[in-house]
Amino acid sequence: MGINGRNIQGLFLSENQKRLTREFFLTDALELSRRLIGKIMVHETPLGEVRGIITETEAYMGVEDKGSHTYGGRRTERTEPMFHIGGTSYVYFIYGMYNCVNVTAGVDGIPMASLIRMVEPADEASRSIMERFRIEDMQRRRAAREKRKAESAGDSGKSAAVVEKIPASLKKHLADGPGKLCIAMHITKADNDIDMAESRKFYLTEGIEVEESRILTGKRIGIDYAEEAADYLWRFTLI
DNA sequence: AATGCGATTCTCT
């Protein structure tokens, strides 16, 4: 079983740590999304370097894609990084709570990107760090909830319950969603608009060999408003 | 395992 509950063969074996350079990103988002499967996202965090093997991505093809933030050429403060050169990070905030990370595709001025939806820890040290960030986040959330509850009840100074044991569900679903992987890898707005082809703190490397037959396609998630584009098979998953 | 629901704040109109 992989950490996210699926069987990923060869996951901790034969990793290639060579960094991905500019030319890798100079293609369209569909091609980039396929090529990113099996690659490793590396992030320098307060707890050390975290490395995640990318196992699911989605393509956002830009101005003609009704599912994309840049549909119709929408260029705002938020979407600006999507217009930057291939290999740029695009971190956006969603549902009042979560960050999601994309890697842009293509030349400067063409707003395409690949949403990173799932990673597996690439080594034991990374797994341990991911668990710590997830637990920390869980504690923060619970503390905030307790505080609100206490305030509405007129109480004050109530302490939150400490999470002592790691819930099995957390280990199984460590980074198997775009919001969760950002928590697990400590990716925040501070990591927005970074050139991942150049950065020493946030970048990508070659990872594991992936046969084409191990990549499944599916519909993109959470874009019900995108009409016909909601049905495009622009999600790529490693099996 | 599957389903339903509330959370919480940024962004753009």
Next chain:
DNA sequence: GAGAATCGCATTT
């Protein structure tokens, strides 16, 4: 002022 490229928890199967 509305809605969002989602998640965790509770409840039920």
